[in-house]
Amino acid sequence: MEQKSQSPLSKATNIVWHQSSVDRESISKQRGHRSSILWFTGLSGSGKSTLANAVNVALHKNGYATYVLDGDNIRHGLCKDLGFSDVDREENIRRIGEVSKLFLDAGIIVLTAFVSPFRVDRENARSLVGKNDFIEIYCSADLSVCETRDTKGLYAKARNGEINHFTGISSPYEVPQSPELKIDTGNLKIDKCVDLVISQLVKKKIISKISDSL
Amino acid sequence: MEQKSQSPLSKATNIVWHQSSVDRESISKQRGHRSSILWFTGLSGSGKSTLANAVNVALHKNGYATYVLDGDNIRHGLCKDLGFSDVDREENIRRIGEVSKLFLDAGIIVLTAFVSPFRVDRENARSLVGKNDFIEIYCSADLSVCETRDTKGLYAKARNGEINHFTGISSPYEVPQSPELKIDTGNLKIDKCVDLVISQLVKKKIISKISDSL
Secondary structure: OOOOOOOHHHHHHOOOOOOOOOOHHHHHHHHOOOOEEEEEEOOOOOOHHHHHHHHHHHHHHOOOOEEEEEHHHHHHHHOOOOOOOHHHHHHHHHHHHHHHHHHHHOOOEEEEEOOOOOHHHHHHHHHOOOOOOEEEEEEOOOHHHHHHHOOOOHHHHHHOOOOOOOEOOOEOOOOOOOOOEEEOOOOOOHHHHHHHHHHHHHHOOOOOOOOOOO | OOOOOOOHHHHHHOOOOOOOOOOHHHHHHHHOOOOEEEEEEOOOOOOHHHHHHHHHHHHHHOOOOEEEEEHHHHHHHHOOOOOOOHHHHHHHHHHHHHHHHHHHHOOOEEEEEOOOOOHHHHHHHHHOOOOOOEEEEEEOOOHHHHHHHOOOOHHHHHHOOOOOOOEOOOEOOOOOOOOOEEEOOOOOOHHHHHHHHHHHHHHOOOOOOOOOOO
16 A cells, blocks of 8 residues: 655656545445444344344345345355364354454444354454444343254254254353343244344434334 | 244244345345445555555445455454465455455445455455456556555565565566456556546446546
């Protein structure tokens, strides 16, 4: 990256550094909303992806710039070199935090939907950005509910010992101590869950309002 | 991620999978432009970041959703665990390719500004996305020009042996064989370089037009 230089060559070629650049503030101004990281956490089957995607649809319908990061687009791409050891899970969440920060910087409301069971990993992600940029949303469906759903059959495999280090069965889930939102995804209807998230975004002045929620 | 389930519990809690989702096409439709990866490559000092940032400003002024990935936001964050060995440089470019793909999917015109000296790494990044989604832009300033600029003093250090594996001095730069654009950043004025990139975006129907270029 060249700075303004006094060398004759630099002048001749006129490749100089332009002070004007595009920052988060100018993007927010143009789009009419702030960016934010909505970090959904909870057990497998607690409804993180379902809720994140429903919120995403609602925001998109209202013209907000959004993106969902989840296992589908992260584990097969950016983190395909990682397994499920403690070290690899930590690195997985670290990268997701860093990518979320890039989306935040790009003016996007980014929604991440990962179990992210360890407090320290979530706090590390939070620490990368400003105080008001990170909204932790704890999807608090009980293990019994999640295990009964078990649409992917993962709990059954974990119980059989076919999967090791499975959160809730053979690996701990560290409940968030002071998340910005705790949503009872084990009992509430999806529309109500979406409303709770949207209300939080309005309250934090990330978006102004929403007319068409689902 | 729950699918529609017939289990009583799932019905009771009403957490069901919504078919409607937000895809790249619906984002493009809403924003009025396609997304794309503009992959700037060239020697250190060839003007990649300068040009990418100038294009970014021009696109932003015209209301297009954009983002620049460069050493400043990648090397200190997502890739801060990587050094400059061959393996690490390859992994660095791999991650940049994967992150670019996420931005593409989010409807953003993403501009990457990295030396990315090896053909195979650039081709790997290209292969992650559709044929029309990757625009390789070769900033072709000669080594002599780049070395004379040397605003960061890196070439001097490389010549002194203080930096090893420095592209152009002690490590090869593999010139792109068929980039979508080759721009003579050693001689052309920045305005002209920006115009060449913008024209390419219009030609490829990523954007429709631009009224205010710089």
